Amino acid sequence: MSTPKFSVADIRKTFLDFFVSKGHTVVSSSPLVPGNDPTLMFTNSGMVQFKDVFLGTDKRSYVRATSVQACLRAGGKHNDLENVGYTARHHTFFEMLGNWSFGDYFKRDSLKWAWELLTEVYKLPPEKLWATVYFEDQEAYDIWTKEIGLPAERVVRIGDNKGARYASDNFWMMADTGPCGPCSEIFYDHGPEVAGGPPGSPEQDGDRFIEIWNNVFMQFDMQADGSVKNLPAPCVDTGMGLERLAAILQGVHSNYEIDLFDQLIKASARETGCTDLHNNSLKVIADHIRATAFLVCDGVSPSNEGRGYVQRRIVRRAIRHGYKLGQKSPFFHKLVPDLVNLMGEAYP
Numbered sequence: 001m002s003t004p005k006f007s008v009a010d011i012r013k014t015f016l017d018f019f020v021s022k023g024h025t026v027v028s029s030s031p032l033v034p035g036n037d038p039t040l041m042f043t044n045s046g047m048v049q050f051k052d053v054f055l056g057t058d059k060r061s062y063v064r065a066t067s068v069q070a071c072l073r074a075g076g077k078h079n080d081l082e083n084v085g086y087t088a089r090h091h092t093f094f095e096m097l098g099n100w101s102f103g104d105y106f107k108r109d110s111l112k113w114a115w116e117l118l119t120e121v122y123k124l125p126p127e128k129l130w131a132t133v134y135f136e137d138q139e140a141y142d143i144w145t146k147e148i149g150l151p152a153e154r155v156v157r158i159g160d161n162k163g164a165r166y167a168s169d170n171f172w173m174m175a176d177t178g179p180c181g182p183c184s185e186i187f188y189d190h191g192p193e194v195a196g197g198p199p200g201s202p203e204q205d206g207d208r209f210i211e212i213w214n215n216v217f218m219q220f221d222m223q224a225d226g227s228v229k230n231l232p233a234p235c236v237d238t239g240m241g242l243e244r245l246a247a248i249l250q251g252v253h254s255n256y257e258i259d260l261f262d263q264l265i266k267a268s269a270r271e272t273g274c275t276d277l278h279n280n281s282l283k284v285i286a287d288h289i290r291a292t293a294f295l296v297c298d299g300v301s302p303s304n305e306g307r308g309y310v311q312r313r314i315v316r317r318a319i320r321h322g323y324k325l326g327q328k329s330p331f332f333h334k335l336v337p338d339l340v341n342l343m344g345e346a347y348p
Contacts, residue, residue, distance in 0.1 A: 014121060033300060067098055074313075084284060100235070107184075132170055156199050158200050184215045195207065285335070
């Protein structure tokens with residue numbers, strides 16, 4: 001079975017259309033500056049705008065939602081800035097595909113729809129997909145093995161692997177107390193020619209098995225003493241990295257080879273005069289123009305503190321890499337029309 005070529009724009013639209021067909025309401029991406037969470041510097045996942053719904057302090061007119069969320073991880077504990085441009089999957093700005101259930105459907109529909117979308121719509125080969133479940137989540141394990149039909153040897157149970165009860169790669173907590181629950185991650189196997197082992201193995205940090213989609217099942221309320229109580233209305237919170245999925249669907253190994261980055265890298269080369277399209281500095285510039293432009297649109301200007309300081313660091317790093325390529329004149333702003341052509345329709 002050959003995988004059809006999906007552009008980044010196709011992937012976004014296909015995802016939203018699929019979940020609309022399953023009764024979901026499309027919710028626009030919220031700003032990169034969270035309006036409802038003073039503890040968070042930037043929106044770093046799709047669920048941020050629904051946090052108050054999960055906490056029970058906000059009610060929406062819908063119980064099923066789907067979105068493509070603009071996210072940023074460049075300050076605080078998610079600070080990967082110096083890695084950006086030098087690895088296959090580090091970004092400042094990225095897009096998160098997600099679907100949510102607020103007390104409506106739960107594990108069965110969430111996992112079955114994820115499988116349907118990946119294998120029947122995006123046409124990923126089923127034999128390339130693995131899943132992980134929390135070691136006590138027998139329900140999710142049975143859905144994968146008995147209902148969806150994933151072979152048991154490709155469903156990995158992950159325990160409390162971070163030194164404490166419920167401290168696990170497969171147990172999600174919003175904070176030290178409050179909504180939490182097990183999660184099930186879907187992985188894509190790039191094949192034996194790539195180094196790395198399956199999730200849960202000593203070689204799991206290699207590039208062979210790449211996590212693409214996480215389904216979080218919020219069914220507990222974590223108490224201050226470390227015990228959990230059942231939530232009155234269990235919820236589903238899922239997230240899938242658009243760039244990672246695009247790399248798989250487009251048959252490339254690095255996120256910087258997907259169609260959107262290919263265009264931004266060529267635009268960066270045009271404005272810097274660099275003829276080597278594999279130069280890492282072009283990747284830095286291509287990544288950083290997305291973060292910079294979206295932050296400006298959300299009212300963040302370069303400054304000496306807080307969010308503005310992160311913006312300043314991103315802009316300076318991009319310009320510094322332009323200098324490394326020999327471009328000493330202002331060039332960064334000239335990439336904005338290219339970015340608008342690529343992303344303006346999705347983010348009007």
